[in-house]
Amino acid sequence: MEGKMSPAVSKLGSWSAVLASVFSIIYIVGQLGEWLDLLGSGGGPENASTPLGLVLLLTPSLFLGTSFAVLMLSVHYYAPEDKKIWSHAGLMFATIYAVLISINYFVQLTLVVPHLLRRDVESIRFLLFVPFDSFLYSVDILGYSFMSLSTLFAAFVFTGAGLERTVRRFLIANGLLLPFIALQNYYHPLIWPASLWAITFPGATISLALLFRRNA
Secondary structure, eight states: OOOOOOHHHHHHHHHHHHHHHHHHHHHHHHHHHHHTTSSSSOSSSSSOOOHHHHHHHHHHHHHHHHHHHHHHHHHHHHSOGGGHHHHHHHHHHHHHHHHHHHHHHHHIIIIIHHHHHHTOOGGGGGGOOOTTSSHHHHHHHHHHHHHHHHHHHHGGGOOSSTHHHHHHHHHHHHHTTHHHHHTTTTOGGGHHHHTTHHHHHHHHHHHHHHHHHHTO
16 A cells, blocks of 8 residues: 655654554653662562653653644554545544643643642642552553554555555564453553553554655
8 A cells, every 4th residue: 555645644644653652652761760779669569650751751741642642543544545434533532642642641740740849749649640559540551542543444555565564563463462451451561561562552653653754
């Protein structure tokens, strides 16, 4: 299916894929640092982040939401007519993901973090981002479950060989992480297979960046 696309789709798709790759990698590095107890949380996935950890992890994650939604919009315009049902579903789920995590992370960065720095926790305790045991952590894994659905549906747009095959495989792999992401609150060790996101998601966005640039 690879072929010519409009310059606008090529440029928007390429840059949104690059930005999604950069923001996801920054987040991954920060998350590894936190789990290794370099940010003061105590290490591991069970401990809540410090204010510094929240800022370092959630700032790139907030921008990732927007860049991923724009990337899925570009995939929709890249798709041939008979595949647009798949790209449209991918775009719809990406929009849900972006809305959920954007509200979550903006609240954390602009409301929760200032309260934590003032050590005024009681008034915002319900909004604390506690892994496996808080309202907004559940919202977070719901958002990333929709991201997985988005990539799974978008994968059906790419039916060609070569780079399209690479894109398809990474998108499907990311989509198959859905149960491990969605069910973490019931069984906490699911976070470890869910952590394969650190490979599947940037793999998908980097290969999409290459695809959009090559088809400019």
